[in-house]
Amino acid sequence: MICAGIDIGSITAKAALINGKDLLGTLVIPTGYHHLNAGIRVFDTLLQQNGLSRTDISFVVSTGYGRASVDFADKTMTEILCHGAGAHFLNPDIRGVIDVGGQDSKAILLDDQGRVENFAMNDKCAAGTGRFLEVMARALEVALDQMGEVGQKADNPSKISSICTVFAESEVISMIARQEKRENIIAGIHDAAAARVANLAAKIRIRGPVMMTGGVAKNSGMAAALEKRLKLPLIIESFSQETGAIGAAVLAAGTG
Amino acid sequence: MSEKPVDTTKIRSVKKMRDLMTTYYLEALSAGQNNKQVAWITSGGPVEPLVAMDIIPVYPENHGAMIGSAKMGEELCAKAEEMGYSFDLCSYARADIACSVEKGGPIGGLPRPDMLICCNNICGTVLKWYEIQARFYNVPLFILDTPICHTGYTPDIAAYVRAQVDEYIVFLENVTQRKLDHDKMTQVGKLSFEGQRLWQKVLNTTAHKPSPMSAFDAFFFLALIVTLRGTPIAVDFYKELIAEMEQRIKDGISSIPHEKYRLLWDNLPVWHRLKWLSARFSGHNACLVADTYTSAWCGAIQYIDEDNFLDSIAQAYTRIYLNIGVDQMADQVLDMIRFYDVNGLVMHSNRSCKPYSFGQMDIMKTVREKTGLPVLMIEADMVDPRSFSQAQAETRIDTFMEIIKQREA
Structure with a gap:
């Protein structure tokens, strides 16, 4: 089961894909003015880079200040829980x-x-x-x-x-x-x-x-x-900036 | 199969309460035409002698709450800053001082006072605030000084405050040129005691699950025990309110649609964000069932002797929640956590109210250690919206609720 996390921060938008205990990939782009567009762009580009499409994804959790703008997410979580879950995933x-x-x-x-x-x-x-x-x-x-x-x-x-x-x-x-x-x-x-x-x-x-x-x-x-x-x-970790997005994907896997 | 809709019928007494408050303010505003005198008094001050002497008590702090709820705080606070007052000064004080000059706010300002009664059991700011107003209106000011009881109520404090209660009566007799009717004083004392007893009973109804009302309702119904304490109006109203709450419990009517989590609130309300806060929490199926603030107007009732009222109020007014040590405050918070059986504590770190906000970190620590419950701290201000960031509060509330849900799952 592949799950995604999308973290829309004030400066950058991050996405992460995980499959069980494996981190498939992450991506960081500038957020810009439009939160939803940033979410779509970072998500679709990451999927493309991994040869996946939206239908391959079981569950999406969005987080960060722009979390509510990501209308295609199944659930929103605050970045604090996501950073916690992400850090735990990277190092228990x-x-x-x-x-x-x-x-x-x-x-x-x-x-x-x-x-x-x-x-x-x-x-x-x-x-x-x-x-x-x-x-x-x-x-x-x-x-x-x-x-x-x-x-x-x-x-x-x-x-x-x-x-x-x-x-x-x-x-x-x-x-x-x-x-x-x-x-x-x-x-x-x-x-x-x-x-x-x-x-x-x-x-x-x-x-x-x-x-x-x-x-x-x-x-x-x-x-x-x-x-x-x-x-x-x-x-x-080398994924320090993407930890919130990784955590969102981890929490997505736990919920979905 | 669809779920049975939950009955969250509005509280009927709200309308009556509004009418009572309107009448109260109309009477106060027309005091001059009716040859009545008006005293401005701090929220924690002993109002009963005023009632017994037929002086209309008016509360700048209650007015401040109205200004905050009407979202007129920013403009008035900014006006006070233009006058030279610091942004760090309490927003009730800023709004009140500006209002006196501007005649602004939701009711066009308070009626002109004939005297000012300042009791420093709630904070030290009131001393300077009332001195400023005494100069502005050129009226006499009485200060009742209640030393902080860090560890207990000592004989020295008792004698010191008791002597001032007598001075207070002499002050009122001098200003009004009338003598206090001691029989009437006894009667008012009994009504005050009864009002406080009933108010506590109203607050106790929220121990029921689901709660028939929330702390947000208590913030509203509080106005009567503050402004009309010692009158039959408060006593009669709270009897009706208790009856309504008991009926709601019987009928299974709850404050929010799906009460799953119960929370305790600490500090004054954020008057300009009541609706928003209530909706944010209820969106997480969380009801703020109780608070440390509204119980302050009945929290010292054990010290009142209704048959010996004037002797006992020295102690009752000195040992209120804001005038005791942090350890004792923490004990009261722990008692409330147990009594209302809550899942978490929400603390409002109130930029305006220093005595209330000072010590919150220690109380937070004690609560965590003794109960393990999650505690949330929100930074805001009771009246001035410039000291509040909604996006940040949102993230904190959502995170806090996510933690509670994880814990309770």
Whole structure:
């Protein structure tokens, strides 16, 4: 039985196909303005890549902020349960998940079955999310996917004290004006964002092994800053960005 | 075979309650023409002496709730900010202060007060808020200071508050130039006690499965025990409401169509999102059956001696839910979890209400440890919609319900 998960995030749309314990494939595309179209595109392209058609799929679960727009899904689930299920599928030992996505970040506590015991999400604020890093990357004229690498070269990380993304951006701009080194500013940004996320993790008293998921897991600088704050190693799978979609497919298999 | 449709007939008493509140506000608004005096009083303040002295009590906080429900909070709060008040100030205070200047809101502002009665058992904000209003209206202000009982009610606190109750009566006698009729005071005290007893009984009906009403209904029916406590109107109304609830239980009428999960709510309501929240939860077959907020107006009833009312209210008004230690608050939450037999706790982290929201993390921890129940925290504000993000609340509520469903499966 082949099941699909579709995760419509604020920045990217992800799809995953699983058959029993096998992950058949995943795909990530930009979400754009139209959630449903993004869902259709990411799903159909992935099917095509795997030589499948919609009739081969037994059950579809959608998740993410655009979950309700995916009208062809059999069921919607929140991304928290999906990230939990996805992390458990990828590594059954995982007890803590830290998901940092485009517009929110969350810390999730799992039991040994991959069920969510507790969770915490960022509040009405972009600090500690992918959007925060995006804004900063633009201010510093660094490609988003280069942030991690550049930040790792810092010799004396800057200190960003503002919690708010907008204020932090002003702070960064004044650092640029003072000609602080870009590497140091970036390391400071990672640490500021990591502090916010670590705060969520502390709220639920996260325990290891911890997996980091979401698009921001691809940023090595952010992951390193977070490990330092949490005093715990983070397990990052190559499918970190698609974990929610994989989890949706896992939950689809459990329901369908 | 189709399922028998579930009877969720609306509660009949809603109309009567609306009429009573309309009459109450009309009387208050026309007090001046009828040679009656108006006192503004904080929601947790001792209103009974006012009733006994024929002074009309008016509650800026109840008015704040009306402003929130009418979705007029944003405009009034923004107006207060333009006047120089901080966004961090309580939205009831901001809305009330702006309303005094603008004469805005759903009823065109409250009637002008002849005096202000401020009891700080609910928070510290009311002190400055009432001082501002006392200056604005140029009227006398009485402050009843009730120290927080972190661990218990000490003899020092008892003597300190009891002395102020006497000062309160002297204050009222000075402002009105009339003496308190002690027989009438006794009578009002008995009615207040009876009203609180009946209100608790109304709330107790939701222990029944399925619940005949929800916390959202309680938020509405609460207005009477707040505003008309100590009058026969509240007593008579709650008797009728209890009868209606008992009949609903007998007839199998429930608050939501398919009550499968029962939840407890903590903190003030999000007045501007009542319908939305109710629908969101009931979409998951979850009914918010009880809350820590509405029971605050009968939670200290064990300290009231109806035959010795003025002596006993010092204790009863000092030991209310918001004026006790976090451990004791947690104990009350645990009692409610058991009594109403709920599947989870929903906490509203209310940007406006600091004393209510402070300590929620500890209460959450205690509840998790002692019951293992899932606890949800929603960030919002009782009146100001700018402190609420619907998409985020949606995800949190849905996740919380998914966790409960997984647990109960």
